[in-house]
Amino acid sequence: MAVEKTAAAWDVARTTKENALRRLWRTIREHRTLLAGLLILAVVLFVVAAGPALTPYDPLKTNPAIKLQPPSFPSAGLRTGLSEGAHPMGTDNFGRDILSRVIHGARLDLPIAFSVVAIALGIGSMVGTLSGYYGGLVDDVVMRVTDVLFAFPSFILAMAITAMLGNTTSNVIIAIAIAYIPYFIRLSRGEILKARELDYADAARCVGNPDWRIMYVHLLPNCLTPSLVQATLCLGWAVLDASGLAFLGLGIRPPTPEWGVLVSEGAQNIISGHWWTSVFPGAVIVFTALGFNLVSDSLRDITAPEER
Amino acid sequence: MSGLLRIEDLSVTFPSAGLRAGPVRDGRVTILDQVSFKVGRNEITGLVGESGSGKTLTSLAVMGFLPPSAQVTGGHVWFQGMDLLRLDASGLQRIRGRQIAMIFQSTRSALNPLMRVGDQVARAYQIQRGLNPAEAYQQAVEILGRMDIPQAGRRARAYPHQLSGGMCQRVLVAMMVACEPALLIADEPTTGLDVTIQAQIFELIKDVQEATGASILLITHDLGVVAETCQRVVVMYAGQVMETAPVESLFARPFHPYTQRLLQSVLRVDRAVEIPQVDMIPSDEVTYGVLGCRFAPRCSLVLPRCWEERPLIREWEPDHRAACWRLEIGDQRLEIGD
Amino acid sequence: MEPLLRVEELVKTFRQGQVTIWAVSGVSFEVFRGEAVGLVGESGCGKTTTARCILRLIRPASGRVYLAGTDLSQLSERQMRAQRRHIQMVFQDPNTSLNPRFTVRRTLAEPLRLHHLGAKQVSLLQKKDPTVEERLHETMMRVNLEPAFLDRYPHQLSGGQKQRVGIARAIITEPQFVALDEPASSLDMSIRIHIIALLKRLQAELGMTYLFISHDLSTVRALCNRVLVMYAGQIVEAGQADDVFERPLHHYTRALLSAIPIPDPQTRRQRILLEGEPPNLFEQPVGCVFHERCPEARPLCRDHQAALLDAGGGHLVACHRISG
Numbered sequence: 001m002a003v004e005k006t007a008a009a010w011d012v013a014r015t016t017k018e019n020a021l022r023r024l025w026r027t028i029r030e031h032r033t034l035l036a037g038l039l040i041l042a043v044v045l046f047v048v049a050a051g052p053a054l055t056p057y058d059p060l061k062t063n064p065a066i067k068l069q070p071p072s073f074p075s076a077g078l079r080t081g082l083s084e085g086a087h088p089m090g091t092d093n094f095g096r097d098i099l100s101r102v103i104h105g106a107r108l109d110l111p112i113a114f115s116v117v118a119i120a121l122g123i124g125s126m127v128g129t130l131s132g133y134y135g136g137l138v139d140d141v142v143m144r145v146t147d148v149l150f151a152f153p154s155f156i157l158a159m160a161i162t163a164m165l166g167n168t169t170s171n172v173i174i175a176i177a178i179a180y181i182p183y184f185i186r187l188s189r190g191e192i193l194k195a196r197e198l199d200y201a202d203a204a205r206c207v208g209n210p211d212w213r214i215m216y217v218h219l220l221p222n223c224l225t226p227s228l229v230q231a232t233l234c235l236g237w238a239v240l241d242a243s244g245l246a247f248l249g250l251g252i253r254p255p256t257p258e259w260g261v262l263v264s265e266g267a268q269n270i271i272s273g274h275w276w277t278s279v280f281p282g283a284v285i286v287f288t289a290l291g292f293n294l295v296s297d298s299l300r301d302i303t304a305p306e307e308r
Numbered sequence: 309m310s311g312l313l314r315i316e317d318l319s320v321t322f323p324s325a326g327l328r329a330g331p332v333r334d335g336r337v338t339i340l341d342q343v344s345f346k347v348g349r350n351e352i353t354g355l356v357g358e359s360g361s362g363k364t365l366t367s368l369a370v371m372g373f374l375p376p377s378a379q380v381t382g383g384h385v386w387f388q389g390m391d392l393l394r395l396d397a398s399g400l401q402r403i404r405g406r407q408i409a410m411i412f413q414s415t416r417s418a419l420n421p422l423m424r425v426g427d428q429v430a431r432a433y434q435i436q437r438g439l440n441p442a443e444a445y446q447q448a449v450e451i452l453g454r455m456d457i458p459q460a461g462r463r464a465r466a467y468p469h470q471l472s473g474g475m476c477q478r479v480l481v482a483m484m485v486a487c488e489p490a491l492l493i494a495d496e497p498t499t500g501l502d503v504t505i506q507a508q509i510f511e512l513i514k515d516v517q518e519a520t521g522a523s524i525l526l527i528t529h530d531l532g533v534v535a536e537t538c539q540r541v542v543v544m545y546a547g548q549v550m551e552t553a554p555v556e557s558l559f560a561r562p563f564h565p566y567t568q569r570l571l572q573s574v575l576r577v578d579r580a581v582e583i584p585q586v587d588m589i590p591s592d593e594v595t596y597g598v599l600g601c602r603f604a605p606r607c608s609l610v611l612p613r614c615w616e617e618r619p620l621i622r623e624w625e626p627d628h629r630a631a632c633w634r635l636e637i638g639d640q641r642l643e644i645g646d
Numbered sequence: 647m648e649p650l651l652r653v654e655e656l657v658k659t660f661r662q663g664q665v666t667i668w669a670v671s672g673v674s675f676e677v678f679r680g681e682a683v684g685l686v687g688e689s690g691c692g693k694t695t696t697a698r699c700i701l702r703l704i705r706p707a708s709g710r711v712y713l714a715g716t717d718l719s720q721l722s723e724r725q726m727r728a729q730r731r732h733i734q735m736v737f738q739d740p741n742t743s744l745n746p747r748f749t750v751r752r753t754l755a756e757p758l759r760l761h762h763l764g765a766k767q768v769s770l771l772q773k774k775d776p777t778v779e780e781r782l783h784e785t786m787m788r789v790n791l792e793p794a795f796l797d798r799y800p801h802q803l804s805g806g807q808k809q810r811v812g813i814a815r816a817i818i819t820e821p822q823f824v825a826l827d828e829p830a831s832s833l834d835m836s837i838r839i840h841i842i843a844l845l846k847r848l849q850a851e852l853g854m855t856y857l858f859i860s861h862d863l864s865t866v867r868a869l870c871n872r873v874l875v876m877y878a879g880q881i882v883e884a885g886q887a888d889d890v891f892e893r894p895l896h897h898y899t900r901a902l903l904s905a906i907p908i909p910d911p912q913t914r915r916q917r918i919l920l921e922g923e924p925p926n927l928f929e930q931p932v933g934c935v936f937h938e939r940c941p942e943a944r945p946l947c948r949d950h951q952a953a954l955l956d957a958g959g960g961h962l963v964a965c966h967r968i969s970g
Binding site: 198199200202203204205206207208209210211218221222 | 701723730731735738742743744745761815
């Protein structure tokens with residue numbers, strides 16, 4: 001319509017003059033949830049990166065003399081960092097500094113989460129693309145398998161697989177990834193079904209592309225957005241699932257300072273009033289998952305506002 | 309000089325996002341620039357121009373459908389003694405549908421997808437003519453039949469999505485007839501329809517016009533439609549009126565260089581024509597930045613004055629008006645070469 | 647003389663749930679080297695489906711397509727891909743026919759790389775091969791686009807510019823045959839004439855063979871030397887453009903032509919209005935596809951399809967009334 005053309009014509013001038021970085025900044029500013037989520041994640045990722053430099057205590061070294069001490073803060077002020085004797089998150093029943101263990105736990109849980117999502121996203125997208133593009137028998141088989149996987153709540157499925165494979169970190173990653181793969185299969189398949197009807201898919205065929213290039217070089221990169229949004233959501237779930245498995249005694253076992261292990265170890269102390277041993281690790285899990293959820297939520301609003 | 313609808317010096321501005329120079333004054337750009345023309349009684353007037361020429365905007369201004377960001381900065385729209393631009397919301401409400409009706413391009417979205425078409429037409433009768441539901445429905449079926457919809461009784465019970473584009477357009481025309489407006493504005497009513505259906509719709513519109521004596525403002529970019537359907541033509545470019553004339557005069561003796569260019573470059577099916585030389589289209593910033601005649605950047609007969617000063621629209625032949633400095637200085641009026 | 651393209655009894659059906667739609671039911675025609683042939687008809691007549699079958703974008707139910715003597719239906723996927731260098735298509739909607747993530751350069755260089763038309767076999771990711779660059783520049787100039795646009799993305803181009811990229815992509819491998827599916831219909835009417843002028847110029851410069859699919863007969867008249875008229879999945883009339891446009895034989899062609907408004911108020915014409923609507927093609931047509939709407943239909947028309955026969959001078963028509 002002429003009206004839209006006129007109004008839009010002047011708008012073009014505006015958007016092409018803005019470069020990508022400024023647009024990114026503007027997007028962040030306009031979506032408070034995104035900003036909040038990114039801040040949380042920034043803190044968490046900073047901790048993962050800086051890691052041991054943030055605390056002088058060895059997370060594995062036991063010191064029964066100072067066991068179960070409540071949270072205490074450095075007396076000499078932050079300039080000297082954590083001086084000996086200060087435990088901002090208290091100590092556990094082996095005298096280990098909880099903050100140090102939480103920090104080391106981050107260096108476990110976060111990489112686990114990212115690995116899980118990378119695997120699920122990678123395999124799920126590739127299979128979903130194949131399924132959506134070819135249709136027919138391939139599609140039917142993939143869809144039935146996906147249905148089966150979806151029949152189980154993802155946590156239960158991860159539990160079952162971990163129990164089957166054994167309690168190692170890599171098995172945890174595999175188990176949770178398998179539970180998430182169906183989401184990505186379904187999302188990418190849906191997008192591919194739409195994209196393959198577009199002319200550029202035919203055009204790619206027309207210029208001589210083989211099927212695999214049409215699927216993976218032309219179509220899939222254009223269909224990733226919903227999957228990426230789901231991926232940020234899955235990062236949050238993965239933190240919860242990995243911790244959850246560890247809490248139940250599957251996957252990672254003590255004394256490895258994984259967050260779920262910490263919560264599990266600390267759980268027995270709540271009754272005796274030493275709440276800090278499980279509450280702090282639990283809070284950190286929630287905090288991290290919240291960060292991912294906020295980012296995911298706002299990404300979803302940004303990329304698909306009509307589903308709000 | 310009084311027609312049914314008289315638009316006088318209508319100017320409309322839009323906000324310009326981000327642009328600082330060029331056509332921008334106080335953060336706004338004047339899109340419609342002193343548009344003036346009339347729609348006569350009991351005739352079909354064509355409003356012709358390329359996309360972006362302002363023809364749809366003009367019709368929206370008449371109906372009071374301009375988007376909130378638009379601002380009318382001057383002019384009048386005289387209709388039956390009233391200035392539509394100065395009417396309040398309730399005044400416009402009374403006029404719309406009853407006195408002035410509009411058909412849009414996208415027919416399907418103009419019809420309620422949840423109501424059977426027969427009911428929709430019947431409702432028009434109920435509201436506009438005060439008939440009771442039973443009578444209104446009867447009338448609706450009858451009018452659908454007169455619109456050359458076969459098996460009108462059965463079709464009336466269909467929903468819009470079950471009908472083809474051509475059928476939907478006929479339903480809309482039926483609704484218009486039910487309202488018996490004095491003025492009907494039809495904005496590219498056959499976009500997307502097949503040629504044979506298009507022909508049928510235009511025949512229908514002509515018949516309706518003859519039967520009801522309504523005036524029709526037909527907005528189109530197709531000169532063939534104009535030649536076969538309209539009695540008068542208004543030619544617009546970039547928000548300015550370039551020429552107005554009875555249809556025979558316009559085609560036989562186009563005065564304005566833009567009209568001449570349009571007629572020279574039109575392709576025909578009844579004879580093999582050479583594909584015309586095409587020129588570069590200047591950007592909107594350039595076009596809307598011109599203080600004078602906005603066709604200047606593309607005009608092969610341009611004078612320095614054309615850029616600075618807007619030529620006045622003058623009558624060069626009975627009822628045949630054009631705004632061009634070349635005409636003022638008595639220069640050539642090219643006949644269209646065959 | 648051997649035709650460049652020969653289509654033989656092409657049939658294409660679509661299944662929609664329980665229903666089968668006979669989109670194309672027995673289309674045959676030839677296109678000779680250097681010709682510009684228009685394939686015209688209204689929506690649903692099967693012209694786009696025919697083109698897609700020729701280009702092997704969809705599989706026909708039956709029928710053969712010969713390109714320079716090679717039967718395309720007998721080729722394997724790999725062999726067909728090699729043939730695609732010689733047979734290209736320009737798509738209707740420039741907004742969906744370009745990959746939004748590819749720069750113009752990548753879109754245009756891809757066919758060159760796929761068919762090894764660069765200087766040497768380079769990885770498909772590599773950017774600047776001088777032979778390829780030269781070809782890119784040359785093709786951009788041919789379609790009136792500044793080479794600077796090579797680094798732009800589709801969303802940074804106007805509709806007309808995008809369509810030029812689509813045309814550039816189709817001609818860059820110097821194909822023998824190009825099918826154009828309504829290349830100007832989606833564009834603003836002021837841009838349309840630019841694209842049409844470009845196509846005319848390219849036709850003259852490059853000597854390619856075109857199949858121009860359109861519902862806009864005025865454009866076809868200006869661009870094409872031969873015309874094929876389709877209705878309900880079949881060709882009802884074919885011949886030199888001047889013959890078909892000025893002396894239409896089939897009743898449908900006559901109705902179609904009479905429906906097109908002429909930009910000349912002096913011309914008085916008798917408009918032929920057709921009754922009814924096109925058939926819904928749920929079954930393979932038995933008689934003439936047009937018989938229900940034809941004012942001169944006879945019982946023969948209902949039962950027997952008329953073959954497309956020469957009525958004199960290369961002017962073909964499928965009508966019992968004419969072929970006797």
